[in-house]
Amino acid sequence: MPREAEPSLNERAFVVQALQEGLRIDGRALDQFRELDLKFGDQYGVADLTLGKTRIFAKVSAEVTTPYTDRPFDGIFTITTELSPMASPSFEVNRPTETEIMLSRLLEKTVRRSNALDTESLCLVSGQKCWSIRVDLHVLSHDGNLIDASCLAVVAALRHFRKPDTSIEGETLTIYTPAEREPVPLSWLHSPLCVTFSFFGEEADIVVMDANLLEEQLRVTSFTISFNKHGEICQGAKLGGTTVEAMTLIKCANDALDKVKELTTWLDLKLVEDSKRRDKGGLMAELSAENER
Amino acid sequence: MTVNTEPQALISHLPKADGSATFSYAGYTVVGAVNGPIEVQRRDELPEEAAVDVIVRPAAGVGGTRERHLESLIQSTLRQIILVNNFPRTLIQVILQIIVAPENEYVNAKITQASSNLPILPALLQTAILSLLSSTLPLTATLTSTALAIVPDQGGSNIVLNPTAREVEQSQSFHVFAFTSHNELILAESEGSFTMKEWDDVYARAYSQCCPPALSSDNDDAMIDDQRSAGSDLRHFTRSTMEQKIVSDLYWK
Amino acid sequence: MPLDTSSAYPLALLRVDGRRWNDLRRLHAAVRTQAAADGSAYLEMGNTKVMCTVTGPSEENKRRTAASTATGNTGGAGGGAGAGGAEVAVEIVVGGFSSVDRKRRGRGDKRIHELQTTLSKALAAALHTHLYPRSTIALSLHVLSQDGSLLAALLNASTLALVDAGIPMSDLPVACTAGLTSAASAADDPLVDLNAQEEQELPFLTLATLGDTDRVMVLVLETRVQAARLKDMVDLAADACKSVHKSLREVVRRRGEHMVEEGAVEKGASMAMDMDIDV
Numbered sequence: 044m045p046r047e048a049e050p051s052l053n054e055r056a057f058v059v060q061a062l063q064e065g066l067r068i069d070g071r072a073l074d075q076f077r078e079l080d081l082k083f084g085d086q087y088g089v090a091d092l093t094l095g096k097t098r099i100f101a102k103v104s105a106e107v108t109t110p111y112t113d114r115p116f117d118g119i120f121t122i123t124t125e126l127s128p129m130a131s132p133s134f135e136v137n138r139p140t141e142t143e144i145m146l147s148r149l150l151e152k153t154v155r156r157s158n159a160l161d162t163e164s165l166c167l168v169s170g171q172k173c174w175s176i177r178v179d180l181h182v183l184s185h186d187g188n189l190i191d192a193s194c195l196a197v198v199a200a201l202r203h204f205r206k207p208d209t210s211i212e213g214e215t216l217t218i219y220t221p222a223e224r225e226p227v228p229l230s231w232l233h234s235p236l237c238v239t240f241s242f243f244g245e246e247a248d249i250v251v252m253d254a255n256l257l258e259e260q261l262r263v264t265s266f267t268i269s270f271n272k273h274g275e276i277c278q279g280a281k282l283g284g285t286t287v288e289a290m291t292l293i294k295c296a297n298d299a300l301d302k303v304k305e306l307t308t309w310l311d312l313k314l315v316e317d318s319k320r321r322d323k324g325g326l327m328a329e330l331s332a333e334n335e336r
Numbered sequence: 337m338t339v340n341t342e343p344q345a346l347i348s349h350l351p352k353a354d355g356s357a358t359f360s361y362a363g364y365t366v367v368g369a370v371n372g373p374i375e376v377q378r379r380d381e382l383p384e385e386a387a388v389d390v391i392v393r394p395a396a397g398v399g400g401t402r403e404r405h406l407e408s409l410i411q412s413t414l415r416q417i418i419l420v421n422n423f424p425r426t427l428i429q430v431i432l433q434i435i436v437a438p439e440n441e442y443v444n445a446k447i448t449q450a451s452s453n454l455p456i457l458p459a460l461l462q463t464a465i466l467s468l469l470s471s472t473l474p475l476t477a478t479l480t481s482t483a484l485a486i487v488p489d490q491g492g493s494n495i496v497l498n499p500t501a502r503e504v505e506q507s508q509s510f511h512v513f514a515f516t517s518h519n520e521l522i523l524a525e526s527e528g529s530f531t532m533k534e535w536d537d538v539y540a541r542a543y544s545q546c547c548p549p550a551l552s553s554d555n556d557d558a559m560i561d562d563q564r565s566a567g568s569d570l571r572h573f574t575r576s577t578m579e580q581k582i583v584s585d586l587y588w589k
Numbered sequence: 590m591p592l593d594t595s596s597a598y599p600l601a602l603l604r605v606d607g608r609r610w611n612d613l614r615r616l617h618a619a620v621r622t623q624a625a626a627d628g629s630a631y632l633e634m635g636n637t638k639v640m641c642t643v644t645g646p647s648e649e650n651k652r653r654t655a656a657s658t659a660t661g662n663t664g665g666a667g668g669g670a671g672a673g674g675a676e677v678a679v680e681i682v683v684g685g686f687s688s689v690d691r692k693r694r695g696r697g698d699k700r701i702h703e704l705q706t707t708l709s710k711a712l713a714a715a716l717h718t719h720l721y722p723r724s725t726i727a728l729s730l731h732v733l734s735q736d737g738s739l740l741a742a743l744l745n746a747s748t749l750a751l752v753d754a755g756i757p758m759s760d761l762p763v764a765c766t767a768g769l770t771s772a773a774s775a776a777d778d779p780l781v782d783l784n785a786q787e788e789q790e791l792p793f794l795t796l797a798t799l800g801d802t803d804r805v806m807v808l809v810l811e812t813r814v815q816a817a818r819l820k821d822m823v824d825l826a827a828d829a830c831k832s833v834h835k836s837l838r839e840v841v842r843r844r845g846e847h848m849v850e851e852g853a854v855e856k857g858a859s860m861a862m863d864m865d866i867d868v
Binding site: 183 | 350351352353356367369371374375391393394395396397398429431433435436439
């Protein structure tokens with residue numbers, strides 16, 4: 044299959060030398076993210092995130108199923124990431140690449156293992172019925188920093204999502220359609236977000252946030268750390284590569300916390316904006332529903 | 337839920353793919369990307385022509401038989417209009433990512449839908465065409481596609497153009513047609529029970545929808561307005577979208 | 590479900606397995622355990638037991654390179670093969686009998702995949718791969734028994750096997766885990782070299798350093814912990830890595846001495862000499 048084009052030696056030398064002089068080729072500061080944009084869909088739980096030229100689409104869906112036999116009180120929560128050739132022809136269908144595995148593992152650790160979503164709240168009838176919440180992540184365009192962007196998109200989509208309302212009377216479980224009752228949000232405990240640092244130079248002493256694809260191809264190693272705004276680390280991963288001074292990593296963690304706080308505020312703002320927009324739409328929808336009858 | 341009746345499209349918006357388009361119409365939104373001609377895997381290689389690979393990905397869940405079915409329909413259609421003989425031993429990859437599909441508000445949606453496969457087909461085909469145009473692969477013709485349903489209506493029945501999810505569910509039969517820009521029928525898929533007479537009616541309706549009389553000269557203005565009111569003219573839409581794109585691309589000239 | 594490790598600790602100042610907070614478990618290692626391989630090692634960190642064999646550097650395998658998990662050409666740094674240097678291909682087999690619950694792990698297990706990639710990238714950075722362009726160094730790791738600190742044990746075993754194979758490296762990559770007795774209180778005590786029970790309920794991280802420096806090769810933290818505690822954990826783990834480094838050097842040195850004593854060193858004679866100089 045076609046391979047990702049590798050940067051030429053000239054490009055390599057140019058980018059690295061520029062970084063040594065404290066400059067990035069797209070003119071950003073070393074700790075600056077590219078322009079972020081987030082759009083929510085008409086349906087609940089649909090988030091379309093753009094980070095520079097990287098574009099991620101996340102969709103959350105809910106379904107009632109039977110829980111796993113070994114965890115009768117927990118609902119099911121899965122995040123699927125399948126990179127299609129749309130992001131780059133080097134991704135093949137049904138054959139996960141290293142990028143994809145690392146991405147899904149990091150999201151799993153950041154969002155799922157840190158208990159951001161209270162899975163016990165998804166239980167309807169213990170051992171028999173529970174909600175299965177599923178996040179599908181689609182990378183529409185890949186220009187670096189998939190991890191941070193995906194994490195942001197997943198968290199945004201999950202916080203935006205509303206699942207159908209349910210009620211239990213005696214033995215009967217009723218699931219209301221969106222037309223009958225307004226859907227309810229998920230029980231969301233905290234919002235973990237990832238920040239990835241890329242390191243450059245022989246000694247890995249040049250630290251860069253939000254690397255684009257070219258920078259990602261040239262970096263000597265990377266370090267991804269996830270925080271929530273309460274200052275808890277949810278996950279940290281520096282998986283091999285050139286060695287980095289321990290103090291540098293600690294400093295990265297502190298920078299990441301500031302960045303995560305900034306991103307969380309931004310995300311909160313976007314969610315509030317959307318709910319305002321939706322409120323207007325909600326009135327409109329009611330009116331049109333009446334017209335139908 | 338409000339459904340936009342006017343088609344909307346965005347062309348060449350994905351920086352990585354060779355060609356790309358987002359198309360929304362009748363409640364569906366599909367993102368398409370085309371890569372090609374690229375290296376083909378040994379086992380898929382065709383010595384005389386380009387292999388066309390279509391990948392349909394649902395918004396939620398992993399692709400199953402439904403997606404494979406749609407892929408095979410689209411693949412055989414696109415093979416006819418792409419000049420595959422120009423690129424022997426290569427691959428043309430068409431990826432269609434469904435972003436929004438209309439949901440039936442009155443039924444709790446399941447991730448894997450047991451309902452009909454076909455309603456989304458026109459949107460997928462249209463997206464594929466726009467993406468192919470954006471990738472500047474040579475085509476013999478463009479195509480336009482439409483969906484129709486025969487819905488029972490007080491004893492009789494009614495042909496509904498671009499039916500909603502609810503109408504599809506209530507319909508007796510459901511049809512998808514695609515016509516090339518030479519007014520030739522290239523795809524006809526039908527589901528449900530119907531008579532030959534009904535099929536002929538539906539065909540005639542689809543033909544008038546997809547193959548409007550050519551906009552030959554300026555004094556046809558009245559005709560154009562007629563067409564517009566009957567429903568949106570997708571062929572004209574495809575053309576004007578491309579024209580707009582070219583105008584904006586050549587703005588610097 | 591919570592075990593009583595945290596409450597046991599302040600009473601007797603001992604952990605569940607009777608260690609003090611800064612005690613490593615018994616580290617037993619043997620080098621050259623399989624005569625057929627280019628390099629091999631067996632390592633025990635307490636009840637975590639792993640075996641490693643190294644094949645190579647050998648000719649780059651075209652098909653393998655395409656399918657390998659270890660190629661680094663899909664973004665990020667890694668041990669990509671080609672003209673630049675040897676590719677480090679890591680394969681991990683976790684025995685079904687290795688832990689208490691006999692669970693079959695399929696080939697598609699992403700956790701194993703992640704471990705493989707981590708090891709491959711870490712080792713590629715420590716080895717002088719540029720000396721072997723267009724070749725593959727294949728490591729095959731077998732997990733015989735699991736009792737915490739798995740990644741650390743795997744990395745340490747790989748280091749020994751690579752030393753045995755005589756592949757030049759800048760220093761011995763060593764790894765260890767460090768944890769905290771409780772995440773909430775500020776006065777919690779750190780622990781090193783966690784066993785499976787402790788890993789289940791305490792926040793911990795795995796740290797790999799190059800030799801006894803403070804340069805971090807791998808840092809894996811998978812549990813929630815207060816940001817302020819990171820530094821303590823890293824410091825402690827780095828110290829623990831230094832002790833591990835000492836033990837591994839001792840193992841390598843003993844092996845070298847043994848080879849010289851035997852006098853019948855059929856392979857890697859120069860290596861034994863190197864060891865002597867090194868000590």
